[in-house]
Amino acid sequence: MVQGKISADELDAQNAAWEEREWDERWKAYPKRALKALLRFHAVTILSRFYETVLCEYVLKVLPPTLDRLTKDPFQSAIRKKERLSRYERHGPSRLRLSNPAKSGEKAASTGATDDIRSRVDLGTRMFYTSFYSSVIAFLADHTVQQGLLAYGYYIYYRQKKKAIKFKRLQKEEQRLLAKTDSDSQKQTEIQRNESPYTDYAIPATSSNASTLSTDDNSHHTASDGSDFGDGERGGILYSFGHRSARIAVGRSVGLVAASVGGAMGSVVYPGWGTTVGIQLGDALIQNLLDE
Numbered sequence: 001m002v003q004g005k006i007s008a009d010e011l012d013a014q015n016a017a018w019e020e021r022e023w024d025e026r027w028k029a030y031p032k033r034a035l036k037a038l039l040r041f042h043a044v045t046i047l048s049r050f051y052e053t054v055l056c057e058y059v060l061k062v063l064p065p066t067l068d069r070l071t072k073d074p075f076q077s078a079i080r081k082k083e084r085l086s087r088y089e090r091h092g093p094s095r096l097r098l099s100n101p102a103k104s105g106e107k108a109a110s111t112g113a114t115d116d117i118r119s120r121v122d123l124g125t126r127m128f129y130t131s132f133y134s135s136v137i138a139f140l141a142d143h144t145v146q147q148g149l150l151a152y153g154y155y156i157y158y159r160q161k162k163k164a165i166k167f168k169r170l171q172k173e174e175q176r177l178l179a180k181t182d183s184d185s186q187k188q189t190e191i192q193r194n195e196s197p198y199t200d201y202a203i204p205a206t207s208s209n210a211s212t213l214s215t216d217d218n219s220h221h222t223a224s225d226g227s228d229f230g231d232g233e234r235g236g237i238l239y240s241f242g243h244r245s246a247r248i249a250v251g252r253s254v255g256l257v258a259a260s261v262g263g264a265m266g267s268v269v270y271p272g273w274g275t276t277v278g279i280q281l282g283d284a285l286i287q288n289l290l291d292e
Contacts, residue, residue: 131263
């Protein structure tokens with residue numbers, strides 16, 4: 001429009017057509033993406049329960065206190081810590097020391113001092129560790145799902161690439177055989193014409209022609225005996241797979257820390273729902289930053 005090639009009305013019409021086409025493509029892709037997200041959510045949930053029960057409890061035999069920290073609900077934990085902060089602000093630490101009257105005064109005082117939530121900073125600090133430990137299994141399961149999808153994608157790519165190379169090789173083989181057949185038929189016709197009694201001269205087959213055919217056959221077998229992938233191409237695929245795998249591992253690790261920070265900040269602002277929203281926002285922020 002600036003150069004005077006189209007008018008403002010034509011530009012608006014092109015923009016409207018582009019927006020309509022873009023929205024149609026997005027709406028058509030939405031059911032597939034929603035189904036993919038739902039299946040991924042259930043896969044992560046199933047893997048999380050598998051890691052909690054089979055891996056942590058039976059294989060690694062994690063102690064109950066550590067297992068409780070790994071399976072703690074950050075939503076309820078933030079609410080409980082907020083209640084402890086409110087009791088500390090209303091009654092002070094002395095009321096907390098009376099929670100276990102059967103124990104000695106010295107031990108009760110020590111227990112009360114360690115369980116006190118004295119400020120919102122203390123609340124956020126404790127919720128950072130709570131969010132971190134309670135999200136380790138979920139992030140590990142998510143990393144496993146992403147790594148599995150990546151490995152499956154590269155496996156499909158490898159198979160398709162191998163079939164394409166094999167198909168091209170068969171095409172070249174077919175073209176070579178057709179060319180050889182035409183050449184043999186022409187030579188046979190020439191020999192028959194030379195050996196005819198009505199021909200005054202004959203062209204004998206020289207050893208150079210035979211050696212040429214033998215060289216062509218040997219070069220064909222040498223070319224077709226190699227592997228489908230060269231060392232450079234196979235190494236490139238492995239390098240790409242390793243690079244993307246490392247990117248997923250780094251992204252999930254940084255996402256775990258960011259989710260813990262978000263959960264701590266959300267707990268300071270609004271314990272409970274703020275914790276959940278903060279964890280999700282921290283994870284989504286890292287995913288968008290590291291998205292290719």
